[in-house]
Amino acid sequence: MKRINVGHRAQTFALGVLAALLLAFLVIPIGCLILGTSWSQFWAGLGHPLASPALKLSLWTSALALVIVVTLGTPLAWLLALGRGRVSHLVETLVVLPVVIPPAVAGLALLLAFGRQGPFSNWFSEERGSLALTTSAVVLAEVFVSSAFFLQAALAAFRRIDARLLIVARSLGASPFQLFFRIALPLAGPGLVGGAILCFARALGEFGATLMFAGNLQGKTQTLPLAIYTAMESDLRAAQALSILLLAVALALFFGVRFAERRSHASVEGRL
């Protein structure tokens, strides 16, 4: 009996060592970033000419991208959740594809689709050029890379809804709009909020596709991640300060997701 216990403890210890290695690896860089920047450096970095325009641009383009994703993505996720056939399965695979597509590839794809060599190029005058290298391109890149995060969360939230509720509602004569607005949305609400926060965070961190498709111009297309990369060229301390700023926003969003998730589980349990 005792020998088994010792053996078990050793095994747990071995697993613990492996787990601790990864944990340390994940925590140490973030710790070094934060501890390696003093308060005065941080404030000086925030005062860096690159900082404020980039922060503003990042926040409003990510917010706009979020509005677009939620407005178009919620119906899509709902239809996919209702769908049972092979088509909806295929569409589901397609819409989560951007998660595995490297951002640089996404940027090149967007450039070829919406650039001057793409199929929509004659929508624009010679003077205007194309969508590439504009603030719209920043938003498009953010929508492209972040929508899948919202869609996945929304799909999961809609699928958690008890199918019997929908059958009863339909038998009582509920229209598709009533089903969507009065039943699906309220029940999936917290899950949708969690997905929206993840989507916003991903849009805020978007770098590769923006660099290739939207360019790098202060106040127009230079988002916070691009400003960090630009600052790396001249002033590492400014890059550090901007990184901490982005990290702070990301952490705030992360705890927002946690909170939304907890409420989502609580509300589902409460209703059952």
Added chain:
Amino acid sequence: MKTVARRKFAALSLAPLLGGWVGCDRGAADTEQRDLIVFAASSLREVFTDLSHRFMAQHPEVRVTFNFAGTGELKTQLEHSTSADVFAGADREHTAALVRAGICQGLVVFATNEPCMIVPLTPHSQLANFSELPNAARIVVGAPEVPIGRYTDQILERANKVLGSEFRARVLAKIVSRELNVKQVLAKVSLGEAEAGIVYRTDALLAQDRVGILDIPDEFNVLAEYTLATLTKAKHPTLARDWVELIRSRAGQSVFARFGFLPPSETKP
């Protein structure tokens, strides 16, 4: 019991594999395959790649590995790691700063390069010379944080004095992106996303099938100095010096000339 037996079997079957692996490692040490690691500005990609074949022909046991990026980014990387043998930057300032910090030593200017204006090779491109740059609808240049962007600012500054006070402001108003390296500027002009850009002549020459080259008049132009230094903590200091020597040799310099670089002695007003 059964599991113990299986485990022993597993250990036995692994043994030859491990033995083979260790043996392999030792074999590699005997022939001494060495890596010369060169950090170089992205505008040096083609000429350095060409020279590396020459170098590896002279040193069959050596493999030259490159890290091409913007000069400033490379400098930051070197300040936080010691994994390179040679540094080649597209200006004097960054390399000099690395020498002052004790990270590099032995700064030499090995080539110069002239910025030029590029336009897409489309029939409707109406720009005929540098003074028409403000007429371009969209301009892409380098970021002020990287050498090509700084040179661009200097060129605009000088042109402003001659072509009128509006010139610089009119150009700046048309800039749609300040890219972090020359190749990105080139890509955006050759795709037609921008109607004009400013890059090094060597980069423009490599893309002649996609962009048209317009000279920047000497009175405005600046000369980019390419500098080379070896890392003080280089893993292969002798190889690093050999690389520097190859570049400064007559054979090396002729390769630079072939790619459109100017010799280091050339001076401009």
